[in-house]
Amino acid sequence: MNTIRNFFPNEIENLKVILRSVYKTIYKYQNERTESNEIQIRKEDRP
Numbered sequence: 001m002n003t004i005r006n007f008f009p010n011e012i013e014n015l016k017v018i019l020r021s022v023y024k025t026i027y028k029y030q031n032e033r034t035e036s037n038e039i040q041i042r043k044e045d046r047p
Helices: 002-007 009-031 035-045
Strands: none
Touching: 002 009
16 A cells, blocks of 8 residues: 555645545534434435
């Protein structure tokens, strides 16, 4: 993993920003999770 960090330092830093955003979204979803929200999300997930 250090090799990747050494070869792509800017990309890794950009990825960290994206990951923080994703983790915040997941955290918010988990805190606001209700049965009705879960049903709605599952309906939207279907093709």
